[in-house]
Amino acid sequence: MGWVTVADRVYIGLVCLFMMLWSVSGIGVNWGTQASHPLPPDTMVRLLRDNGFQRVKLFDADYDTLKTLGKTGIEVMVGIPNDMLAIVGGSMKAAEKWVAKNVTQHITSNNVNIRYVAVGNEPFLETYNGSYLGITFPALRNIQSALVKAGHNNQVKVTVPLNADVYESTNGSPSGGDFRADIHDIMLTIVNFLSLSAAPFTVNIYPFISLYSDPNFPVEYAFFDGNASPVSDGGTLYYNMFDANLDTLAHALQKNGFADLPIIVGEIGWPTDGDRNANTEYARRFNQGFMSHISGGRGTPMRPGPIDAYLFSLMDEDSKSIAPGNFERHWGIFTFDGQAKYPLNLGTTNSGALISAKGVQYLERKWCVMKPSVRLDDPQVEPSVSFACGSADCTCLGYGTSCGNLDAWGNISYAFNNYFQKNNQHEDACKFPNVSMITKADPSPRDGNCKFNIMIQPYYGSAGWYAQKPLGLTSVLLIFSLVL
Secondary structure, three states: OOOOOHHHHHHHHHHHHHHHHHHHHOOEEEEOOOOOOOOOHHHHHHHHHHOOOOEEEEOOOOHHHHHHOOOOOOEEEEEEOHHHHHHHHHOHHHHHHHHHHHHHHHHHOOOOOEEEEEEOOOOOOHHHOOOOOOOHHHHHHHHHHHHHHOOOOOOOEEEOEEEHHHEEEOOOOHHHEEEOHHHHHHHHHHHHHHHHOOOOEEEEOOHHHHHHHOOOOOHHHHOOOOOOOOEEEOOEEEOOHHHHHHHHHHHHHHHOOOOOOOEEEEEEOOOOOOEOOEOHHHHHHHHHHHHHHHHOOOOOOOOOOOOEEEEOOOEOOOOOOOOOOHHHHOOOOEOOOOOEOOOOOOOOOOOOOOOOOOOOOEOOOOEEEEOOOOOOOOOOHHHHHHHHHHHOOOOOOOOOOOOOOOOHHHHHHHHHHHHHHHOOOOHHHHOOOOOEEEEOOOOOOOOOOOOOOOOEOOEOHHHOOEOOOOOOOOOHHHHHHHHO
16 A cells, blocks of 8 residues: 555544535434324424435425424425325326425425425325235326426435335345245336436335344344344345345345336334333434444445434334334333434534423423322223323333333323323313322422423414413213223
8 A cells, every 4th residue: 555645634534524414414304293192393494404414214295393493494205195195196196296396385485395205105105005015106107107297306306115025035035035926026027117217216224123023033133233143145134133134135126127226215213112122222323223234335335335314213202102112112212392302413513412402381280190198999080091091191101111100090100191191181171080189299200301391382383482372172081981
């Protein structure tokens, strides 16, 4: 090797630093809205900007959200929900109307930097039993045609966020990657269309789900510390599941003639509650490990270079379905009220830490708890708890969760309080028949991570900012009279 001058060393160092900052600062994040009390869009956009997110992925096309993203320069992936696929896929006119309202209007009038339209969200999940197989490609084709007609096709690309279950390995290694046999033909149709449209393949990769689903899954292989025993694939070593999973897709694309199709990682993250493996330490370890893993821009063995990815997720969402597991409501790197959960250096802030939301307004400091005088075998207790948890969020209760060590009184009170807070502390929401009471003494345990939350002030969209407004609840007592 020839002599390297000091100037050369400085130059090389600056190039490496630039590449690291470029690849990390480009990290995106998913902004979901399945929350009973979402923060106002302007608070959320400030949260994005304060934390240096330059790209955001949405699951719908909410007008206020998109308008607030205007003039920020943040690149936006706007979403078409699965329940709209049949509409835009069945009518070219409907697709053109959707593009006009949710893309053209925001680009031209609100200066929103829309770069992608996500057509559906994991429409080929096996749990959907083929419900969207016949309508996803027509929707993709019609939206692309509408974008071309509107003159957006050079700036705005179509894509379909797909779960990693659309591909599999025939030999248990990345090199055996191919698309799932039952959807192979439709996947090739979609992939070919994406290639012809100069559009990316978007995949959601979740090592946590593998750990959750398989008790024999090697825990260390889910992380990026290099502590796992490597998996050899013809001499290529894989030290973590993410690289192996992404390269399984890369092999599937290569095997079918699309080796150069760009790949976006649409969702990747780790939940913090709702399961014994869902906690802040594992979430910090995974997300920080992922950021460090991609910061050098080295990519994977099959796909070297910067990785285009969106963390999942920005905020916890207490109204998400828990059919996949209780952890579903706890993917956020921020809590429901925009507070950072754990130290995480995205490489985008001067402090090297997450910056919490500012100006959040809360309801009054009061809680709904079980009356100390009530016996646990009171016949009203069990149905009251069942009703509260069925209507609110009790996913922090149970084995291995943040509130898993509460005693019986604590579990019951947690359920009552969550229902009370979710319903804006409405008086009727703490009228569980003769077993509940309102207190101004915080019932949260002094030790541990369990917290009895105070809800934020409700936000009612463009019709009004923060305001205390009763939900018009039917009395809990009346409800019980109907169900008991």
